Amino acid sequence: MQLDGYDIDVIVQGYPGKSVCHGGLGWSTIVLLRGHGRVALVDVGGFNIRVSLAERLKHRGLKPSDVTDLLLTHAHHDHCLNWPLFSHARIVLGKQEMEWAATVPWGIGPVPELYVEKLQGWKTLHAAADGEEVMPGITAHIAPGHTPGHLLYRLKGSRHDVIFTGDAAKNRAEMLSGRADGTYDQAVSQASIASIWTLWRERPGNVLIPGHDIPMVLKDGRPEYLAKREAAIKAWFGDDLDQMTTIELTVR
Numbered sequence: 001m002q003l004d005g006y007d008i009d010v011i012v013q014g015y016p017g018k019s020v021c022h023g024g025l026g027w028s029t030i031v032l033l034r035g036h037g038r039v040a041l042v043d044v045g046g047f048n049i050r051v052s053l054a055e056r057l058k059h060r061g062l063k064p065s066d067v068t069d070l071l072l073t074h075a076h077h078d079h080c081l082n083w084p085l086f087s088h089a090r091i092v093l094g095k096q097e098m099e100w101a102a103t104v105p106w107g108i109g110p111v112p113e114l115y116v117e118k119l120q121g122w123k124t125l126h127a128a129a130d131g132e133e134v135m136p137g138i139t140a141h142i143a144p145g146h147t148p149g150h151l152l153y154r155l156k157g158s159r160h161d162v163i164f165t166g167d168a169a170k171n172r173a174e175m176l177s178g179r180a181d182g183t184y185d186q187a188v189s190q191a192s193i194a195s196i197w198t199l200w201r202e203r204p205g206n207v208l209i210p211g212h213d214i215p216m217v218l219k220d221g222r223p224e225y226l227a228k229r230e231a232a233i234k235a236w237f238g239d240d241l242d243q244m245t246t247i248e249l250t251v252r
Helices: 047-057 095-101 111-122 172-177 184-199
Strands: 007-012 030-035 037-042 070-071 090-094 125-128 133-135 138-142 152-155 161-164 207-210 216-219 222-225 232-235 246-249
Touching: 007 047, 037 090, 070 095, 070 133, 090 095, 090 138, 095 111, 095 125, 161 184, 172 207, 172 222
Parallel strands: 037 070, 070 090, 090 125, 161 207
Antiparallel strands: 007 030, 030 037, 133 138, 138 152, 152 161, 207 216, 216 222, 232 246
């Protein structure tokens, strides 16, 4: 997808699911933005994607050292943990989010304590304000509920906008129901989801990229996916390492 000098590439698809027996699934969206002299990532995922993330950048002719900016939506491990791979880059996180994350007691919830503690004083951290232009044509907007200082990012284009919602609206089901799973305050999340609907409906063709789903547009007032979902697990249920079972995690 290209828009006003930016190449927008979803290099890791977020997945709208929860693990039944093994804790949080944490498969979150990672988007590569290239343009205006910048190479940026919207969110960076957790440990489970670290090796694959570097490989996917390499496939696009990039090294981690080529990344100039990180636009982090919030301070949960599945979205922010890999910032040390890009510690040279300008790291954008909401001012309110950083202040909140630094006060969360250790051992509680999905904030990666030591990573946040290190990030708080990091020399390239930029604590963004609500409404601030953080890159050319891209503004940050507070959308609390999932976390108190959660940001969404809006790329304002000449033809349409692209809205990166992070976990303020994780998936299509949250957008359609108006309710959020995993929120500290349901009423606050519902207000954020309503504000996202306002942004989405503002211009025909606006694209929504959620934190745990694939890109979508509105068609006749309802979300329609723009990509084919890719999700599967390979498991060793046989007698040797060469025998694997592929389990598709998509709906046909």
